[in-house]
Amino acid sequence: MKLNWVILSTTLFSLAGCTHQASQSMFIERHPDTAQTAPTPITQATELSIQGAYLVTLLGCGTCHTDGALTGNANSKFLLAGSNTGIATSNPLKSAKPGIVFPPNLTPDPTTGLGNWSETDIVLMLRAGEDRHGIRQSAVMPWAAYAQLSDQDARAIAHYLKRLAPVQHQVPTRVREGQASDKPHVYFGVYQKP
Template identity: 40%
Template structure:
């Protein structure tokens, strides 16, 4: 399945189940704007299995990356599931929770996102764009996919990862 057909299917599903969310109605225009933003922000680049290996699995788009990042001194991090799955994704997060995490790098539980997440750049999103992105992510069909847990710098990672190498 291509990214285009995946997102077209997600958009069609969202349009048939649109509801008012955090004061924002999931209109076709808002969902299309959110889809556009998720595309140009390259959410799939990290959060879709296979993307880091050059073979993105759009059947499971945005359900969490299978290649993580090692950040010296901090540990190992895998891009989380962004679908509406309540157990492994953003299903229990509100749109406001998503907006806060995208803009500030802080999750609803207070934990900070890994520095690989470019939230500093995304902090400049307008209120309308941030909410459109959040509304789009909440509209995605749930995909149950638990990514590997964060591992500390002295722990052994449980899945493939990229290393940020500091010059000597």
């Protein structure tokens, strides 16, 4: 495969970032907080919730879904409660106005989080990338990498998330490619000249 620019490694969590203001030739390397320990649920620990917490830590959900984590400064008050830093969905060398998605709030807050999602909805999202309205989510959410999760593991993650303390935190609205935005974001991926 002919790679003209390798911006970053394909490793999922080897992210690098640049601020929106930076020109295309100025990319600043960022080291995300990869080892976010999953917060403790508010209900009594069960075998399933302990397994869920273990998997959420291991699979790095907090790296994206915790505010500040993508740029190496995770805010411990917002563990898994969504990120105000978005992730660009297009090639930084091609488009100065990339699409940007914001990892949403995974705590069970009814208005800003997963309060209205059933555990089955969460399992479907994790393994097939479909939200509860059947809409396919951006592949920035690594559902393809989670497609092989066993029923038991996927169910444990959903069970755990639904038992977290709800945190009210609305992430910014997604930005479409080509639309001007001053929302902070990072880039990651491997880019190839067409």
